[in-house]
């Protein structure tokens with residue numbers, strides 16, 4: 001399938017909307033909104049040089065991050081709830097976003113980092129195509145919760161150079177309770193396989209900047225060692241242990257998290273220590289651990 005056909009297929013999944021595994025089937029072109037609450041027009045919260053990603057994605061000047069408004073997951077602890085769940089942001093056309101991407105490139109961005117773009121994929125991918133035609137030559141990062149449909153991921157082949165995905169829950173109980181994401185472990189395992197198939201393991205250039213590949217993030221929760229253990233088991237089963245894992249310790253109980261005793265605090269040093277031990281025990285040697 002060529003890139004025009006891929007974009008056309010993405011638009012056919014837009015309305016009725018089947019862009020993510022929640023498969024709402026709402027007619028977005030008629031003004032209906034699904035679980036993510038995204039409308040027809042692409043909306044972003046910000047576009048900026050961003051230093052909060054893993055070292056190979058940041059380089060000297062930062063990652064060219066584009067934060068999309070809305071999200072298909074309803075995480076009770078979301079730090080970005082203002083734009084992810086309340087939809088704060090500004091509408092942006094495809095041509096305008098292509099211009100923004102080129103500006104980020106001029107400012108020295110190490111990549112273009114599409115953060116939670118699932119619900120606007122037809123427009124986001126059209127934007128990449130236009131920006132490429134106009135001189136964009138940076139790697140494109142697809143920064144995702146991992147809760148993606150394989151059929152949709154297949155349509156991204158060739159547009160995405162780096163998949164930066166979460167694998168946050170090892171049990172469907174936690175995924176439903178804290179993110180309203182049914183069948184999470186099955187969905188994310190399948191998505192992971194497809195991403196790995198497309199881009200393989202992480203490759204960096206001589207300066208250590210990521211050019212292609214997959215990075216998996218695991219956000220460590222308080223009382224979450226069982227979630228970590230099961231996540232690693234599932235990752236190992238899906239794609240083995242060579243993949244780069246980013247173990248994140250930055251969890252803060254914001255938004256609605258204080259309503260849940262289990263996750264109503266930060267993680268402890270002891271939990272992080274035990275987590276790094278579990279990671280090694282499973283045989284994952286590549287990646288990063290964010291220390292407290």
Ligand code: SF4
Nearest residue numbers: 017020023024034036
């Ligand atoms: S992208 Fe939004 S509207 Fe479409 S299926 Fe997912 S949650 Fe529903």
